[in-house]
Amino acid sequence: MTLDVPRPWAAVVLIASLLAGVGCLATEHQVPRYGIHEVVFEGPACGPTDAPARDIELVTRWRHEDGGPKLTVHGFWDGDGRGGAAGSVFKVRFCPIKEGVWTLVETTSNTPKLAKQRQGCRIECIASSHPGFWIVDTGNAGGRWYRRSDGSHPYIYGNTMYSFLSETDNRGPTGGNVADDIRANAGYFKKVRFSITGDRYPHPQVKPFLDDSGRPTDDGDFSHRPNPTWFHNRLDTAVQTAYENDLIADLILCGPDTKDSRSVLRAGKNDGDPTPILRYIAARYGSYSNVWVCLCNEFDIKQPKYSTEQIARFGQIMRQLLPYPTPMSIHTRPRDWYAELNTSPPWHDHVIIQRKIKKLPEAADWVSRNHAIGGHVPVIDDELAYEGAGDGWTEPDVIEAHVGAFLGGGYGTTGHKPASKQGHYFWGRFRDSEHKAADNLAWLRRIIDENVTFWRMAPADDPDIDDNRVGIFSNVHRDFRVMVWPGHEYVLGTNRARSQIQADLPAGTWRVTRYDAIDMRREVLSAGASGRFTFDAPDSRAVLFHFREVNQ
Numbered sequence: 001m002t003l004d005v006p007r008p009w010a011a012v013v014l015i016a017s018l019l020a021g022v023g024c025l026a027t028e029h030q031v032p033r034y035g036i037h038e039v040v041f042e043g044p045a046c047g048p049t050d051a052p053a054r055d056i057e058l059v060t061r062w063r064h065e066d067g068g069p070k071l072t073v074h075g076f077w078d079g080d081g082r083g084g085a086a087g088s089v090f091k092v093r094f095c096p097i098k099e100g101v102w103t104l105v106e107t108t109s110n111t112p113k114l115a116k117q118r119q120g121c122r123i124e125c126i127a128s129s130h131p132g133f134w135i136v137d138t139g140n141a142g143g144r145w146y147r148r149s150d151g152s153h154p155y156i157y158g159n160t161m162y163s164f165l166s167e168t169d170n171r172g173p174t175g176g177n178v179a180d181d182i183r184a185n186a187g188y189f190k191k192v193r194f195s196i197t198g199d200r201y202p203h204p205q206v207k208p209f210l211d212d213s214g215r216p217t218d219d220g221d222f223s224h225r226p227n228p229t230w231f232h233n234r235l236d237t238a239v240q241t242a243y244e245n246d247l248i249a250d251l252i253l254c255g256p257d258t259k260d261s262r263s264v265l266r267a268g269k270n271d272g273d274p275t276p277i278l279r280y281i282a283a284r285y286g287s288y289s290n291v292w293v294c295l296c297n298e299f300d301i302k303q304p305k306y307s308t309e310q311i312a313r314f315g316q317i318m319r320q321l322l323p324y325p326t327p328m329s330i331h332t333r334p335r336d337w338y339a340e341l342n343t344s345p346p347w348h349d350h351v352i353i354q355r356k357i358k359k360l361p362e363a364a365d366w367v368s369r370n371h372a373i374g375g376h377v378p379v380i381d382d383e384l385a386y387e388g389a390g391d392g393w394t395e396p397d398v399i400e401a402h403v404g405a406f407l408g409g410g411y412g413t414t415g416h417k418p419a420s421k422q423g424h425y426f427w428g429r430f431r432d433s434e435h436k437a438a439d440n441l442a443w444l445r446r447i448i449d450e451n452v453t454f455w456r457m458a459p460a461d462d463p464d465i466d467d468n469r470v471g472i473f474s475n476v477h478r479d480f481r482v483m484v485w486p487g488h489e490y491v492l493g494t495n496r497a498r499s500q501i502q503a504d505l506p507a508g509t510w511r512v513t514r515y516d517a518i519d520m521r522r523e524v525l526s527a528g529a530s531g532r533f534t535f536d537a538p539d540s541r542a543v544l545f546h547f548r549e550v551n552q
Helices: 178-186 228-244 274-286 308-321 360-373 393-408 440-452
Strands: 013-015 029-032 038-048 058-064 070-077 087-094 098-111 122-126 135-138 144-149 156-162 190-196 248-252 291-294 352-355 379-387 410-414 483-484 489-494 497-505 510-516 521-529 532-537 545-548
Touching: 013 274, 029 038, 038 058, 038 070, 038 098, 058 087, 070 228, 087 274, 087 308, 156 291, 156 379, 156 440, 178 228, 190 228, 228 274, 228 545, 274 308, 352 360, 360 379, 360 410, 360 483, 360 489, 379 393, 393 410, 393 440, 393 489, 440 510, 440 545, 510 532, 521 532, 532 545
Parallel strands: 013 038, 029 122, 156 190, 156 410, 190 248, 248 291, 352 379, 379 410
Antiparallel strands: 038 087, 058 070, 058 098, 070 087, 098 122, 135 144, 483 489, 489 545, 497 532, 510 521, 510 545
């Protein structure tokens, strides 16, 4: 099963100004709201032995015709602009967030050839149906959920494909295709997380960085010298295709696994300063509304490790460089979020936790607890349940865990792991015939989106909610969990059979619907319940009972 959603805004995504030099095209470009407008600059010629990401700064400032907002967007070197690692092409990617005319009012650079170039360029931002950026909804449920710029609240289940950009596995080329893999994931998930490098399965020739001699390398200590061939042909393809399919591209900058990939933030060949790669990622991808940033995977486990002080500093640098409210966080060892990572002002807007879980109550409680620890921001368990023999997780294990994450007031991410370091979760080449929980999670995500006002809901045991652990329900099993929007909406999650559960409904008429995520079945139990409502939970590991006041 796939979720094919028409996206009229996807046809016009990236518009390039192909003429460089001082001044601008006489005719304004029309760019859809939340589209990407790419402006090309003619800079100094650079080659594989140069380090323009470190040595050349290009900064543009844009202003809306009504005087605000004003946006500062960095530029980046893109080789010859066609994937070659030598050339004089510099680019700025700008995303208009408001209809009307935008003007590039200032171009600054430490290189005279780029300074003042393209000043005065104007574009007209036109209406589009694109939902925009992912922003923490601070006005509802204590900041547990994301909303889009347009006010919508899509629910998120994610997938993992750590090294799929290399299209390489332990035997060589996979025959995979980055764009095809992104499109396949978009039929089931709302987010895919992956490394910006090839990590454990690097490409034999094409590498993400260039060493001091200009040779392609996987060594992240050279992160101040990103290879435009890799980023133009691979990461650009992934991000752009994900944008067209409204799929979150969650970019892991450092890691997950090998010393080479984990050295990106160490930046050993640049005196330990990762600012160039942070600025490069912010410039190249920070204007995409579908991009999220994970600074590092398991930053405190494998070599090289990073301290919480280092991570907080890197996060603050990155937050200053990002022109838009790009979601950003860090992936820790399997434990609660480190409170030391909470800074003022905050650099992270969500909490990533790692805990592989099979059971509904544990998944719910793990997510719920970390909401407060992380500063009352959304929580995502990004290694909640990998399906396959690698961890011994079955299809029902994955489904139950993800229902639990939802009931904990957060999100979850899966992956397919037939063996350690093998399968979709590293190689890509997603196939629903192997990752069998994918269609269940897609079904459940659609059910939540279409029926549950989840962004107004929180776990019933939250101290800020005037309720108790089981809400309006009685005779429930200790493993059941409840989400509430008191007086309006309630969700009870069950993972086993239970007879004679009771719901003491507030005043009004209530619609009661049962959703079994294992069988992907929906049943309306009552369209007009009131008072005390009695019902049975089936012998299934992942069921939601949804109670909604009819006239709300």
